[in-house]
Amino acid sequence: MRRRTLVGALLAAAAVPTAAACQSDTGAAAGPTATRSASPTATPPSFTVTPADAAVDVRPDAPVTVSVAHGTLTDVTVTGPDGAPxxxxxDAAGTTWTSQGPLAVGSAYAVHAVAQGAPGDAVAHDSTLTTLTPAETAFPAVAPLSGKEVGVGMPIIVTFDSPVADDRRRLVEENLHVTVTPTPVPGSWSWQSDTKVEYRPEQYWPARSAVHLDVDLGSIEVAPGVWGKTRDIDFTIGSAMVSTVDIAAHTLTVTRDGEVLKTIPVTLGQPGHGGKFVTRSGTKVIMSLEASRQMDSETTGIGQDDPNYYNVNVEYAMRVTNSGEFLHAAPWSVSSQGRANVSHGCTGMSTENAKWMFDQSKVGDVVVYTGSDRGIEPGNGFTVWNEAYPQWQQGSALRA
Known part of the structure; x- marks a missing residue:
């Protein structure tokens, strides 16, 4: 009996490890604790802003970009000193925002961006940047000035006090905006030099219209290290005064809005003397009006020892060329007016007629001269109408 008891006890003891081994393979290790996987931690949105935070001397023509990783942008606001965004x-992915248009020079900007990451997880970013202050600028002088009323032949003339680089002319032109109301008309800029660009419509300006010029060059580098300026010019076009001078017939015919107002007898430049006094043919534009002007021939190269020297005060002078051609009162030549050409190139008429013409005229009025073999030189006054429009357009950098 004792032997049977011992054997039973040994058998029972042998059975215990076997049960334990089976439990370690299929029991607690395979239960709920082992199958539960930890949730991965969401990566929050991260921003990349160019220019970087606190950047200074930023070029105003450089774009501002805001990009986000691990999220999408829900709001981007870049504001300048005036508070305007x-x-x-x-972009289509909603991850990169890019500014459109230039920044202002010498200005501080604040960047604020918000991105959405995992559900309910919004992250904000704030930074600043400051644009450069130009060491050199090119100021654009403009004719006509704001508030002026001019004639239908007046070009817009922009003259820079520093040269515009050849490879920047196109960009400059793209930022010179001309608006005509109430009826828009086609027109074109044409470069006359590296400091001057002029604008004319295809035909004369529409009478009684308004013209706005937006010189949007404040953020444009017109030459290496030289930046432009911003200006706004508003002027109006008056009545259509277009006069015709027949040099051979010695007459000046004045029209307003297509109606003949008056035909005036005149005298023009005398023949001979190598043709240096012959009045030039071509389309001229009144450049200035002076009630009184001292005319000294020395300014045109005729000295006091020359028999053709003169120094006289004239009334009602209307300049039409840089070289010294005027319409003006010439009471000393009344007997020749309408009959012969005896002047040194100017258009002379009686004092009464000159005053009448002066009172009717404004800067920008057109005077077309015909009848001589001497043509007007390009740039000798406001000579923009002496080229056919397609030829004028060839001077535009936008057509290069």
């Missing part, structure tokens, strides 16, 4: 666009 900078225009910009978001």
């Amino acid at each position: 900078l225009a910009g666009a978001l």
